[in-house]
Amino acid sequence: xxxxxxxxxxxxxxxxxxxxxxxxxxxxxxxxxxxxxxxxxxxxxxxxxxxxxxxxxxxxxxxxxxxxxxxxxxxxxxxxxxxxxxxxxxxxxxxxxxxxxxxxxxxxxxxxxxxxxxxxxxxxxxxxxxxxxxxxxxxxxxxxxxxxxxxxxxxxxxxxxxxxxxxxxxxxxxxxxxxxxxxxxxxxxxxxxxxxxxxxxxxxxxxxxxxxxxxxxxxxxxxxxxxxxxxxxxxxxxxxxxxxxxxxxxxxxxxxxxxxxxxxxxxxxxxxxxxxxxxxxxxxxxxxxxxxxxxxxxxxxxxxxxxxxxxxxxxxxxxxxxxxxxxxxxxxxxxxxxxxxxxxxxxxxxxxxxxxxxxxxxxxxxxxxxxxxxxxxxxxxxxxxxxxxxxxxxxxxxxxxxxxxxxxxxxxxxxxxxxxxxxxxxxxxxxxxxxxxxxxxxxxxxxxxxxxxxxxxxxxxxxxxxxxxxxxxxxxxxxxxxxxxxxxxxx
Amino acid sequence: xxxxxxxxxxxxxxxxxxxxxxxxxxxxxxxxxxxxxxxxxxxxxxxxxxxxxxxxxxxxxxxxxxxxxxxxxxxxxxxxxxxxxxxxxxxxxxxxxxxxxxxxxxxxxxxxxxxxxxxxxxxxxxxxxxxxxxxxxxxxxxxxxxxxxxxxxxxxxxxxxxxxxxxxxxxxxxxxxxxxxxxxxxxxxxxxxxxxxxxxxxxxxxxxxxxxxxxxxxxxxxxxxxxxxxxxxxxxxxxxxxxxxxxxxxxxxxxxxxxxxxxxxxxxxxxxxxxxxxxxxxxxxxxxxxxxxxxxxxxxxxxxxxxxxx
Numbered sequence: 098x099x100x101x102x103x104x105x106x107x108x109x110x111x112x113x114x115x116x117x118x119x120x121x122x123x124x125x126x127x128x129x130x131x132x133x134x135x136x137x138x139x140x141x142x143x144x145x146x147x148x149x150x151x152x153x154x155x156x157x158x159x160x161x162x163x164x165x166x167x168x169x170x171x172x173x174x175x176x177x178x179x180x181x182x183x184x185x186x187x188x189x190x191x192x193x194x195x196x197x198x199x200x201x202x203x204x205x206x207x208x209x210x211x212x213x214x215x216x217x218x219x220x221x222x223x224x225x226x227x228x229x230x231x232x233x234x235x236x237x238x239x240x241x242x243x244x245x246x247x248x249x250x251x252x253x254x255x256x257x258x259x260x261x262x263x264x265x266x267x268x269x270x271x272x273x274x275x276x277x278x279x280x281x282x283x284x285x286x287x288x289x290x291x292x293x294x295x296x297x298x299x300x301x302x303x304x305x306x307x308x309x310x311x312x313x314x315x316x317x318x319x320x321x322x323x324x325x326x327x328x329x330x331x332x333x334x335x336x337x338x339x340x341x342x343x344x345x346x347x348x349x350x351x352x353x354x355x356x357x358x359x360x361x362x363x364x365x366x367x368x369x370x371x372x373x374x375x376x377x378x379x380x381x382x383x384x385x386x387x388x389x390x391x392x393x394x395x396x397x398x399x400x401x402x403x404x405x406x407x408x409x410x411x412x413x414x415x416x417x418x419x420x421x422x423x424x425x426x427x428x429x430x431x432x433x434x435x436x437x438x439x440x441x442x443x444x445x446x447x448x449x450x451x452x453x454x455x456x457x458x459x460x461x462x463x464x465x466x467x468x469x470x471x472x473x474x475x476x477x478x479x480x481x482x483x484x485x486x487x488x489x490x491x492x493x494x495x496x497x498x499x500x501x502x503x504x505x506x507x508x509x510x511x512x513x514x515x516x517x518x519x520x521x522x523x524x525x526x527x528x529x530x531x532x533x534x535x536x537x538x539x540x541x542x543x544x545x546x547x548x549x550x551x552x553x554x555x556x557x558x559x560x561x562x563x564x565x566x567x568x569x570x571x572x573x574x575x576x577x578x579x580x581x582x583x584x585x586x587x588x
Numbered sequence: 589x590x591x592x593x594x595x596x597x598x599x600x601x602x603x604x605x606x607x608x609x610x611x612x613x614x615x616x617x618x619x620x621x622x623x624x625x626x627x628x629x630x631x632x633x634x635x636x637x638x639x640x641x642x643x644x645x646x647x648x649x650x651x652x653x654x655x656x657x658x659x660x661x662x663x664x665x666x667x668x669x670x671x672x673x674x675x676x677x678x679x680x681x682x683x684x685x686x687x688x689x690x691x692x693x694x695x696x697x698x699x700x701x702x703x704x705x706x707x708x709x710x711x712x713x714x715x716x717x718x719x720x721x722x723x724x725x726x727x728x729x730x731x732x733x734x735x736x737x738x739x740x741x742x743x744x745x746x747x748x749x750x751x752x753x754x755x756x757x758x759x760x761x762x763x764x765x766x767x768x769x770x771x772x773x774x775x776x777x778x779x780x781x782x783x784x785x786x787x788x789x790x791x792x793x794x795x796x797x798x799x800x801x802x803x804x805x806x807x808x809x810x811x812x813x814x815x816x817x818x819x820x821x822x823x824x825x826x827x828x829x830x831x832x833x834x835x836x837x838x839x840x841x842x843x844x845x846x847x848x849x850x851x852x853x854x855x856x857x858x859x860x861x862x863x864x865x866x867x868x869x870x871x872x873x874x875x876x877x878x879x880x881x882x883x884x885x886x887x888x889x890x891x892x893x894x895x896x897x898x
Contacts, residue, residue, distance in 0.1 A: 159637060160636075162630055162638070163626060164634060165627075174631075177631060177633070179631075179634075231671070247672075249670050249673060249678060249681055249682070250681050250844035275755075275842075276848075277842040278740065278744075278752040278753020279839055279842065280736075280737050280840060281741075282740035282741035282745045283740055283744065283752040285745035286748065286752040289752075451621055451622070452620035455620045455621070455629065458628065458629045489629065
């Protein structure tokens, strides 16, 4: 219903969406976006640079829960932290169709960051209030769809915005967004057109899919977008001896990652040797897997622990191991590995999303924590930015932060990726975290669904169905006349 | 009787007051909050702005008193996740879906279950009795959502005669009502049989037979009426229970409803909605039990006599 400043294509590459072009200015800190003059809101008024500027400043200055995501923008942290007024934010409308965004450091990946920046109508906000997009009478979007009905019980109804002149291709004239039946049977009945198969899929259902030639042909791999890891609270003296690198290294080396991932992941996960999942731009698995923390060696682990004064785990405090959501089977495996190989006991604790965030990252009161991180865009920065000092984790790494920031700011993409790889090596070696796995899944969609969105991307992954929630799904898809599904209903 | 009714109403009010207070305090004091579902915790200033906007920056007792003042006027606030509506509006928007599904499933399971229970009791210890008891144990052990997936596979995916889910008309209710009500038949049938068997073995039933009444007269006038007392107290609360407890069925069949909303509100820490639904459910159950007690007196004159004498 709204237009993004930048879109991501099926390969994860950024392309101009709300803008027609973007470039970095000579100062190396300012990105200039030339906006599409033909783009209008539903009421026919043009989408101007002033709307984009106002949207960002309003969000960052009025308590935006994802303000951290835009921390690369100049003064973003200070504006969202209330230390500076929103006017000081590094975004400005140069003229009606030229928008400039300034950054604290050179930020070569900024266009990708802007894939989540959606424009609001300043005029509609001022005349109808902040909920103008929830009422069809006041709705004023800039995307290919316009709101016809919003019903909290039965869902939303959308119609094609006939005034839309943007880059998205939409084949459907109407769209109903509402509760849908779940499960494989509903998918087979054609009531849902996507179904995900992963580690959580019951074995019987997996076998059923495998024995059906049609269903099997409708199953497509989805790239791993997520890294599961556990982290140590290394703040000095807070949870000693977790602030001792030897102790952390011992705890890492006591874990047989490859075996655990094979057992727990049930064939739907790859070992995570660092933060970037396999197949992700900048992935450096071949080097990372040879680093000491990733080498399973229980004898060496015992010696390291003994050297730190905790031979056979004697005298080692019993720490809490916090998990986001329910207690993970991976965390249980790690708990068992530490007990068996080092004599260290930990207590597993599950907490819901917000409770965990508050405990582990807000209060920084979890000694060890199990968490996952999913991409926001296709650049190493999406996974590594959160490790900078001032990010979410309970650790202080000024030297690493400086190394990473320097690497991340290199404008030459080849040199940048090489430098960022070195920074990731240093991060893994620091043992502030231990990457465990990158789960992956398969997506199923009907064989009579066609169009570019139904094709595998350059890496062989299916993205047109909303890969990792980043790509704008359901565009470039349409029904074909194929009768390939008829056999599912016994015709 | 009036005194009894007033005492019960007072009890309900006190219970609602206590329940709302405990829910209010607990939901707001557990770690995290409605604005904590992010990868990186919000800064102090951002959190302050959010809390001030939703009145969460005041002491909890003050918040509760404010909420209570509004609640007595049936204003339960605005859901965080549906800010264009009120809590009351959203509850009554979703209630009809859950209520209709639960009511139909109840009627279905009670109708079939009571008939089966009566047949079993009338043929106690026969092969028919054994078959019905075995059947009711097996049926009662099937989780509704498992049955849901099975019926969707058979009737929607393979036979393509009924929709797999969604909301659109009577045909959309057939599978969910069946999947929801079918497992409940087992419990209803067993309890009906138990109540009937207990009554059949009573002295007054033997006396009725001794007086020369035929079996149908004994069953309808003496057995069924007396067996109704424990059945009513058990089956009437089934209605609010099933009308509000259809979360899994709502998920499987993609139906709108209060059960799903309650779970979503809890995980999203939508305080006003959680409190609103909790109080509403408690009120619904209390009123049902209250009505059950009144009906108890209507069905069984001994209860009225006991109350009079007390």
